[in-house]
Amino acid sequence: MSPPAAIDTPSTLAPNEPGLTEAEAQVQVMKFPMPPKFDDPYKERAYLKGRLAAAFRIFGKYGFDEGVAGHITLRDPVNPHTFWVNPFGTAFSLIKASDLILVDEKGVVIDGGENRLLNTAAYMIHHAVHEARPDVNCAAHSHTIYGRAYCALGKKLDTITQDACAFHNVSGFWCFSHTYTAVVFWVVEDTHTQTNVPTVFFR
Numbered sequence: 001m002s003p004p005a006a007i008d009t010p011s012t013l014a015p016n017e018p019g020l021t022e023a024e025a026q027v028q029v030m031k032f033p034m035p036p037k038f039d040d041p042y043k044e045r046a047y048l049k050g051r052l053a054a055a056f057r058i059f060g061k062y063g064f065d066e067g068v069a070g071h072i073t074l075r076d077p078v079n080p081h082t083f084w085v086n087p088f089g090t091a092f093s094l095i096k097a098s099d100l101i102l103v104d105e106k107g108v109v110i111d112g113g114e115n116r117l118l119n120t121a122a123y124m125i126h127h128a129v130h131e132a133r134p135d136v137n138c139a140a141h142s143h144t145i146y147g148r149a150y151c152a153l154g155k156k157l158d159t160i161t162q163d164a165c166a167f168h169n170v171s172g173f174w175c176f177s178h179t180y181t182a183v184v185f186w187v188v189e190d191t192h193t194q195t196n197v198p199t200v201f202f203r
């Protein structure tokens with residue numbers, strides 16, 4: 001039996017790696033998967049709506065929802081001044097891409113599934129975030145058991161872990177955890193904070 005021809009052949013593909021064989025040089029290095037790029041914003045919209053629906057399913061699976069509370073919004077690639085959000089009353093764990101509703105900058109539902117009920121708080125909070133941060137395409141708002149339990153303590157996160165460092169000096173966290181009295185109905189943009197997170201008022 002003759003030996004495999006390629007095994008001991010010096011590589012011409014990677015001349016700066018002495019001793020590398022042709023077969024070794026042809027091994028593809030694994031790359032981290034990246035989001036696909038689209039030339040057509042309508043195709044991008046369809047793709048991202050599928051991802052948004054999947055995000056709701058994941059939130060539902062891990063119990064990040066609470067009744068009708070909580071939202072995840074997605075800036076629309078066709079009209080970046082509008083965003084997609086979950087319709088009021090539809091369970092996170094059941095949401096399909098075709099259920100999502102499209103909300104314009106005035107809070108009017110202009111497209112989406114059969115249930116076009118919009119939670120006023122969803123519009124007030126998420127519109128302010130999307131307007132204040134054009135670089136942010138998605139905003140997730142949950143009512144997790146752990147998050148609510150911690151907020152009831154009325155204190156900031158100590159920066160004692162890598163995860164907590166992400167919230168260092170983030171006034172939005174402070175605001176959301178300290179000023180809650182009821183459902184959100186108005187928002188004042190605060191461009192002076194480090195993160196440009198709008199200040200949200202409740203009543």
Ligand SMILES: [Zn+2]
Nearest residue numbers: 070071122141
């Ligand atoms: Zn929300």
